[in-house]
Amino acid sequence: MPYFTEAQARSIIRETYESAKGEDRCVAQALYTLQELSGLPEGAVMLAFGVGNPVRHAGLSPGDVVLDVGCGAGIDTLLAASRVGPNGRALGLDMTPRMLELAAHHAASAGFANVDVHEGLMEALPFADASVDVVVSNGVLNLSTRKSRALAEMHRVLRPGGRVCLADLVLSENLPEEIVKNPTALVA
Amino acid sequence: MSALSCAQAMQQFFAYLDRALAGEALEDLETHLDACLACCEKLAFSRRLDGFVKAKLPDSPLPADLEGRIRDALARVEP
Amino acid sequence: MLRKKFFNVGFVGVDVADRAPFGLTALARYPLFPPEFVDFVRAVVPADRHDTLVYSVVLTARNPIVREGGS
Numbered sequence: 001m002p003y004f005t006e007a008q009a010r011s012i013i014r015e016t017y018e019s020a021k022g023e024d025r026c027v028a029q030a031l032y033t034l035q036e037l038s039g040l041p042e043g044a045v046m047l048a049f050g051v052g053n054p055v056r057h058a059g060l061s062p063g064d065v066v067l068d069v070g071c072g073a074g075i076d077t078l079l080a081a082s083r084v085g086p087n088g089r090a091l092g093l094d095m096t097p098r099m100l101e102l103a104a105h106h107a108a109s110a111g112f113a114n115v116d117v118h119e120g121l122m123e124a125l126p127f128a129d130a131s132v133d134v135v136v137s138n139g140v141l142n143l144s145t146r147k148s149r150a151l152a153e154m155h156r157v158l159r160p161g162g163r164v165c166l167a168d169l170v171l172s173e174n175l176p177e178e179i180v181k182n183p184t185a186l187v188a
Numbered sequence: 189m190s191a192l193s194c195a196q197a198m199q200q201f202f203a204y205l206d207r208a209l210a211g212e213a214l215e216d217l218e219t220h221l222d223a224c225l226a227c228c229e230k231l232a233f234s235r236r237l238d239g240f241v242k243a244k245l246p247d248s249p250l251p252a253d254l255e256g257r258i259r260d261a262l263a264r265v266e267p
Numbered sequence: 268m269l270r271k272k273f274f275n276v277g278f279v280g281v282d283v284a285d286r287a288p289f290g291l292t293a294l295a296r297y298p299l300f301p302p303e304f305v306d307f308v309r310a311v312v313p314a315d316r317h318d319t320l321v322y323s324v325v326l327t328a329r330n331p332i333v334r335e336g337g338s
Contacts, residue, residue, distance in 0.1 A: 013299070020298040027296050049297055051323040057284040058327070139323075143299075148218040152276040158330045164278065167325045169289055170269060173316075221275065225268060232271045 006145045010095065010121075013143055017072070017096040022046030028075065040078055044106040047073035047099075050138030052167025055079040059163065063087040064133040067157065069122050069150075070094060070140025074103030074115075080136060081112045091132065092117040093125065122150040130159040137166040192220040197227045198262055201234045202255050230262050269326060278328035285325040290318045 028048040055076050060083035068077040071092030081090035092103045100117045107115035120126040123146050135154045144150045154164050197220045203209050273281045295305045
């Protein structure tokens with residue numbers, strides 16, 4: 001049983017990201033190459049909070065419709081947008097209004113016309129069945145108290161033959177009980 | 189929402205795989221699967237088996253008691 | 268375990284495209300892991316496991332072309 005209810009977890013996550021400051025490029029520099037980062041708005045880079053580089057492994061082609069689940073300030077959405085080109089679309093989904101505004105702003109300032117942002121939950125994606133070619137996600141699945149549901153939703157919105165490419169953290173062993181019960185340990 | 193036992197969860201596997209579960213039943217099963225490693229493994233096995241059977245017998249109806257027999261077999265397997 | 272979850276919801280060809288250790292120092296850079304929490308983990312977990320406790324993985328998978336199952 002999760003130690004937080006779904007509503008509590010979401011509320012904590014939303015509050016965290018409503019006030020998150022991008023203080024440096026350390027996260028982004030550890031995950032993305034200089035070439036990948038060049039040309040991206042500073043704000044998107046400073047507010048990158050992913051844990052991997054899913055776009056690199058997603059095999060995106062020009063014309064693809066790609067959905068970034070938990071897009072945050074948009075760094076992966078923008079990388080995806082540049083890969084799918086003007087005939088493709090990069091959809092960014094997030095539940096934190098501030099992050100969505102930033103993602104939209106970053107897309108506009110970088111000159112991407114093929115980006116749309118949507119507010120919603122990964123457990124109830126606001127997209128039709130079989131409507132996207134690729135789903136990417138970076139460090140967000142663990143934030144869900146209903147991972148199977150979130151994965152089922154990704155499966156639902158992907159067209160047959162579509163691909164998912166997801167980055168997240170895994171534990172190599174079970175965490176000691178004290179850590180999981182610690183009040184600051186939401187993600188654990 | 190109610191907490192399922194492993195036995196209750198297993199009853200629902202084939203319905204889940206056939207996408208016949210919805211609403212609270214679906215939510216209860218997903219919650220159990222998210223928390224129970226043993227059932228997650230057993231569902232993966234059921235899914236493989238389900239896929240194999242459907243591939244081999246695409247046009248014939250499945251034997252009526254097949255699902256029950258598989259469920260019994262799963263219940264006997266150590267987690 | 269994560270791979271099985273992918274498989275159970277209907278994905279096929281689940282593959283680990285990348286896997287890398289994700290040290291506790293890295294965790295500290297994220298807003299969801301307050302410094303008190305990271306210090307707490309550091310104190311509770313033996314030092315020789317600090318860098319191998321957490322990994323980042325990239326998983327890829329496909330939707331099958333023929334939708335399986337009924338309905």
